[in-house]
Amino acid sequence: MEDLQSTHIEECSMIKPLIELENVSIFLDDKEILKEVNFKANTGDFIYIIGKVGSGKSSLLKTLYGELPITEGSISVLEQDLCKLKSKHLPALRQRLGIIFQDFRLLAQHTVHDNLDVVLCSTGKKKKADREQRIGEVLALVGLTEKVNNFPHELSGGEQQRISIARALLNHPKIILADEPTGNLDRQAGDRIIELLRSVSDQGTAVIMVTHNLTALQRYPGVVYRCENNRLSKVNNDNNTLRTSNKEKQ
Incomplete structure (x- = not known):
């Protein structure tokens, strides 16, 4: 023992x-x-x-x-x-790393889906099916699955910040800096x-x-x-x- x-x-x-x-x-x-x-x-x-x-x-x-x-x-x-x-x-x-800012930094002319998809594309996720699955997962984590096709201006401040958290979680970070x-x-x-x-x-x-x-x-x-x-x-x-x-x- x-x-x-x-x-x-x-x-x-x-x-x-x-x-x-x-x-x-x-x-x-x-x-x-x-x-x-x-x-x-x-x-x-x-x-x-x-x-x-x-x-x-x-x-x-x-x-x-x-x-x-x-x-x-x-x-x-x-x-x-x-x-x-x-x-x-x-x-x-x-x-x-997952990095979260006070001012959200979402792309105004992109939907929630595309804000997340652009991150996955830029980090080497080539398969669309894999990207779609991960987008669905992080939106479910932050409770905003139904906002996937909304633009940032259609969201409240709290919802925009939750989307920025979803974005930070996309690549399974071990550290979140907020x-x-x-x-x-x-x-x-x-x-x-x-x-x-x-x-x-x-x-x-x-x-x-x-x-x-x-x-x-x-x-x-x-x-x-x-x-x-x-x-x-x-x-x-x-x-x-x-x-x-x-x-x-x-």
Whole structure:
């Protein structure tokens, strides 16, 4: 029995984090935004990143998908060393990530179906039958199967964001990076988005979500990190710790 337990512990210790940053400094236009960042994300983690405007939240996400290069420290995403990864290989890495933005970024002149199909085509899915199956699957996941032939302007803000989540899920990502996905939504629509992302996390996908919606953190607990004074630090998810001034908004 002890041998089995020790073997299990050894196997767990050998599992590499999906994301690992060690002593990373993040710069934007030659200005240091965050320094000595140490951060890990594992399978199924649900992580909030909070902080004031300009504190480095979005810059941290951009670092994770290779938009901001790293010159200090080390960073690994899906076992890829981003300090050494050539720019020509970044698209292949990003195909393994799901990225969600506050402003949806749907193609206005395309239907929901075509917004999703163009992503699958651009990532090498050649068989139409396979693409149609996957489109149906992700629309079912976000509860919008009936909107497949609608255009973005025919959808509510919450529905558009759910479509952007469906788009992010197309290629079975192990990591979802969400930058203020509820920022343009009312509370009810925002809660539905968080519930959807939590369900994705429960299926094993790591979700890292930038937000200023501190009340949502109480209703939907997760691991919380704060960007403050050029540092990223883990904080307790409770009312006292999360209490901030009214200025802490995006």
